[in-house]
Amino acid sequence: MSQTATSAQRRKRFKPPLWVYKLASPAYFDHLAGRIIPWLLFPGLVLLSIGLVWGLAFAPADYQQGDSFRIIYVHVPTAALSMAIYMAMAITAAISLIWRMRLAAIISRNCAPIGAACTFLALATGSLWGKPMWGTWWVWDARLTSELILLFLYLGYMALHDAFEDPEVGSRAASILALVGVINIPIIHYSVEWWHTLHQGATLFKFAKPSIDPSMLWPLLVMLLAFALLSAANVLMRSRNDVLERRLQPDDD
Amino acid sequence: MTSARRRRLFMVMSVVFASGVAVALTTYALRQHINLFFAPSQVLAGEAPVDRVIRVGGLVVPGSISRDQETLQVSFEIADNIAAIRVSYSGILPDLFREGQGIVARGTLGPDYHIQAQEVLARHDEEYMPPEVADALKRTSMAHDGY
Numbered sequence: 144m145s146q147t148a149t150s151a152q153r154r155k156r157f158k159p160p161l162w163v164y165k166l167a168s169p170a171y172f173d174h175l176a177g178r179i180i181p182w183l184l185f186p187g188l189v190l191l192s193i194g195l196v197w198g199l200a201f202a203p204a205d206y207q208q209g210d211s212f213r214i215i216y217v218h219v220p221t222a223a224l225s226m227a228i229y230m231a232m233a234i235t236a237a238i239s240l241i242w243r244m245r246l247a248a249i250i251s252r253n254c255a256p257i258g259a260a261c262t263f264l265a266l267a268t269g270s271l272w273g274k275p276m277w278g279t280w281w282v283w284d285a286r287l288t289s290e291l292i293l294l295f296l297y298l299g300y301m302a303l304h305d306a307f308e309d310p311e312v313g314s315r316a317a318s319i320l321a322l323v324g325v326i327n328i329p330i331i332h333y334s335v336e337w338w339h340t341l342h343q344g345a346t347l348f349k350f351a352k353p354s355i356d357p358s359m360l361w362p363l364l365v366m367l368l369a370f371a372l373l374s375a376a377n378v379l380m381r382s383r384n385d386v387l388e389r390r391l392q393p394d395d396d
Numbered sequence: 397m398t399s400a401r402r403r404r405l406f407m408v409m410s411v412v413f414a415s416g417v418a419v420a421l422t423t424y425a426l427r428q429h430i431n432l433f434f435a436p437s438q439v440l441a442g443e444a445p446v447d448r449v450i451r452v453g454g455l456v457v458p459g460s461i462s463r464d465q466e467t468l469q470v471s472f473e474i475a476d477n478i479a480a481i482r483v484s485y486s487g488i489l490p491d492l493f494r495e496g497q498g499i500v501a502r503g504t505l506g507p508d509y510h511i512q513a514q515e516v517l518a519r520h521d522e523e524y525m526p527p528e529v530a531d532a533l534k535r536t537s538m539a540h541d542g543y
Binding site: 203204205206207208212215237240241242275276277278279282283284285319322323325326327330337338339340341343344345346354355356358359 | 401404405407408411412415416419420423427430431432433434435453489490491492500515516517518519520521522523524525526527528529530531
């Protein structure tokens with residue numbers, strides 16, 4: 144008897160802070176996104192132009208690969224973001240499943256095309272680099288295969304999301320797929336350590352000094368930040384659009 | 397948290413956990429098949445199938461490359477820290493092929509642990525540096541060797 148009382152009290156005490164509820168309101172999100180987007184978009188564009196010129200024209204050529212290494216300035220940021228955006232998509236999918244928060248579902252859905260584009264770019268640039276460096280466009284090693292599975296997860300998520308008459312059902316089904324696919328993210332990252340792969344190990348994302356000269360590292364970090372800011376801006380712009388579209392439909396909700 | 401939300405949170409965590417366990421068991425069962433190549437020591441230990449197409453990866457042993465002057469025929473040894481095996485190949489090698497470079501050869505393993513390769517791919521390491529830095533590193537390591 145007393146036990147149920149305390150658990151009821153504990154349940155009562157746990158309440159999300161007010162800003163969580165505010166964030167869930169479409170009007171507040173519209174206002175907030177409108178304020179945030181310029182701060183992501185313009186620094187992102189400036190950093191992208193700086194990073195591109197720095198990386199492609201001013202960074203020194205590699206001792207072994209020559210100028211071919213410069214594809215790293217697109218390959219590494221898109222590959223890193225393909226995984227980061229997937230995590231954002233899965234976390235917002237979980238929030239939408241647990242708390243039935245429509246805004247989280249909208250953001251989750253809008254992560255998918257941006258993440259798919261990053262995954263495609265990572266695969267395409269890697270392939271372009273692979274031909275002159277490795278001697279092949281494609282090889283079925285663990286890193287390349289798991290990244291290709293990531294692309295299929297994104298495409299499958301989008302297809303499943305839009306495959307139902309009732310958008311609510313589609314959103315729930317796709318969210319579950321996004322959660323199942325989370326396991327692929329550590330596999331992509333650690334594939335080069337767990338198995339013998341043709342793809343090299345991590346240069347940047349490891350618990351050690353990056354194995355890249357600082358003169359080549361700085362433009363890479365600039366590009367990474369630029370891609371992150373632009374992706375976030377893009378997801379927010381798309382989500383804002385969806386929120387507005389839903390508010391225009393009076394029979395919805 | 398309401399009990400409905402708590403139940404859904406539990407469901408979400410179960411989905412992630414269950415798919416994680418399923419994938420972990422699958423990849424554990426397939427671990428050797430997920431490896432792109434065998435190491436030379438694995439081949440010499442008899443882990444690689446004979447008379448079938450396999451991939452073997454290792455570093456090109458310095459001084460082991462012998463080229464035919466008339467044709468594209470080339471032969472070299474690749475090694476890990478433990479063992480070395482000889483590879484024969486006829487064709488154009490990738491640009492990164494050189495002594496000490498990691499490579500992956502696809503071909504048939506003969507009974508004498510000799511690989512007749514159909515394809516040779518270069519493996520690149522994760523080091524990136526400008527030529528001047530590479531030269532400087534080389535000079536310092538040579539200076540150390542001299543002592």
